[in-house]
Amino acid sequence: MRLKRKDILTIEDLAKDEIELILSTAQSFKEVSEREIKKVPTLRGRTIINLFYEASTRTRTSFEIAAKRMSADAINISASSSSVAKGETLKDTAKNLEAMNPDCIVLRHPSSGAPQVLAGFIKCSVINAGDGSHEHPSQALLDLLTVKEKLGRIDGLKIVIVGDISHSRVARSNIYGFTKLGAEVSVVAPPTMMPSGIASMGCNVKNRIEDAITDADVIMMLRIQLERHKVPLFPTVREYSRLFGLDRKKLGKAKKDIVILHPGPINRGVEIASDIADAPYSLILDQVKNGVAVRMALFYLLLGGSRE
Amino acid sequence: MNTKNIMDAKGIERALTRIAHEIIEKNKGAEGMVILGIPTRGAYIAKRLKDILKSIEGVDLPVGAVDATLYRDDIGMKQEQPILKETDIPVSIDNRKIIIVDDVLFTGRTIRAAMNVIMDFGRPSSIQLAVLIDRGHKELPIRPDYIGKNVPTSMQEEVRVHLQEIDGIDEVVVEAE
Amino acid sequence: MNRILIKGGRVIDPVSGIDGLFDVYVFGGKIAAVKPSIPPGSPLEKGGVGDLDDWTIIDATGLIVCPGFIDMHTHLREPGYEYKETIKTGAMAAAAGGFTSIACMANTNPVNDNASVTRYILKKAVEEGVVNVFPVGAISKGLKGETLAEIGDLKEAGCVAVSDDGRPMMNTGLMRLAMEYAGLFNLLVISHCEDMAISAEGVMNEGFTATRLGLKGIPNAAEDIMVARDIALAELTGAKLHIAHVSTKGSVELIRRAKDNGIRISAEVTPHHFTLKDEAVIGYNTNAKMNPPLRSQSDVDALKQGLKDGTIDVIATDHAPQDIVEKEIEFDKAANGIIGLETALSLSLMLVSDNIITLPDLVKKLSANPAKLLGLDNKGALKVGADADVTIIDLNKEWIVDSRELKSKSRNTPFDGWRMKGRAVKTIVGGKVVYEG
């Protein structure tokens, strides 16, 4: 089958078989990353622009490595170094970038929906690398791949997502991704961080981590982004950590083989106690490896490939 | 459509046995070789070749698959997206003799791409090419070392190799519009 | 002196209780007669019938003839933002929508917080505007919510109401003073009800759609709280309070109860709030971004009920032109508001075809009620001696909204491409035909 779309903007848009195609293609690309020469000429002569309106070394680097392993020319543009800081609109930027004749633009933007706006202005493919509080599709895909590799399946698993659900694009993409592949997702947050109507996305809503963790197969701890809140949504970091952070005590109520995910970078001692982040059941490093593979798969599928 | 059967199960078996003998003769034995088939059907032929070599020489050669899709020069040019398959090179290929195995040799572009994949995995001492059918129309200076059968064809014809493992029958047919 | 005879139409004038086939005779810019049959050349006014060639006969057979519509909530953008709309283009859009009078909000640049700006607007309106323009003065200087504007001067210069619309009045103390002070001039205080401490960075209605799109929501409570506050202040001060662009179920209930309690309160709703739901935002459609935001189905139902039972007195457009560069951008950065003058009537007629309100009731909410609230004594009715502002409607005229063809200078409408039924075909202002469709 082939991926018949120009852009990857959301997981919500993707059908189950499209997600599965991306995951199985990514699995093939993991093999490439283990070769002596970790580079294939597939996208030689293609231009991929990483347009980042928010600083994110991890995501940007992952897309950049993916592009380079496929021999594409990767150009990084960050808001601070381009005219975007000077009040140029996204439309102006799109038109200027079009002059470089790119094949794909990877966009990270603080405004929800910005990739969709950009995609409407430009002929090349657009990959959403995280937009506001909306979606972060490549992150969800790598989380899916990581869990699938570790546990052998997604269908029937119980996934718990803990943290600032209101502002989390990772949460939204993962709710759609895991439920589409047959998992049961619960979200946990204090009511100040729980967006209204979230249950209509098809997840369970809980306010206490202890209520959700007992039969969970996977627990995903979202990063607390203090800089995003004008007014703090909880009294103190200490109290948040005590009530919603993952520590040995709370983990004691979980299944022995529970796996822990974190989109990183971790605030050690806030959302995850330090000794757990480094424990063997933590898949945080697998997530990084899978990130490159998933992004290679997205480039390959959008720019011309498919998988049997 | 006009279909002509040009090889049956017996014919395929005879051709592969002959190729195996030629490999042994040319290389003075089969020691140290790695057999890599090009998916999908080349990979199955590679496995059969390995079995035949084992029965003749008694050596158990490593066999794998090399998918050249990511090295093709026509990505994005064709209507159909190229399909990604498995690459599985089970051992180090440094200083070893590689036999690339494919079902049909046509333009030679797939073989060129497969050689590039192999080179990225290491530095073999030599690469040889075995094909069941050579149908002509090469676009690159690539010449097989072992050929099951030469089948001159026109561009309007298609050569199809059917194998028991996936097609349920062993045969080679030529289809014409 | 020009004479117009509008013959054979269904005349609807809720003030005089007329609904039937009448002829309307206009002379000297005033309504001179409304009678079952007026033959051209009848000696209806002092000085005789004049030359018969001066008579303009309008055949209104099959059409609705009603008092000219008054939009009590328009943003004209002049002075200061002429690239979005000028008094001239806004007035043309009004005429094309069947509006003969518009009240324009004070959030221009400079703000209409002193008599010189009011006089400037009125002068431009007389020179370039095809409809009547009635400025609304600011409540506070510079719309800053700190100190009162010179409301007495504004009234004298021609302002018909005061409002800080565009900026919610967060300063409760100042709102109290404004209501007390405006009472001195019997001026209507128009309130944009929004508690910014709750609406904060919200860009659309709070709820599932906002959550799904990752957009910050504005809960109904942001409006309800301020409506409740302003009702309490109106009770305290006895002021004439008007709630602008009601969007929530809670507001409707609060206003209904306040009216039952005898508080002097009135309210308006916009066509987009009773037509669209927050789902219109899906796809990050910035032409569905406005403040207050589009709400849920239950809010829409409550607004319709409010229109039906009289809780909501007026339909007003909140016509808010925005340039394309302020709309063709990221949703959270895009400007609020849509243009509404040219689509308001057709959208409102849907209320009639859906049997929510009657046609005379609709006419009343578009003419007599706003005239009364703004103190426009000679407008809003087809009585003899009133200003000859008349709107003629073809209820059966079908048309498709094409934003490029609208008279407004801006194109920000969520109704582009909509099939509409019913439209103004003639707009008469002061005895002059200013629009013919």
Ligand SMILES: [Zn+2]
């Ligand atoms: Zn307002």
Ligand SMILES: [Zn+2]
């Ligand atoms: Zn307004």
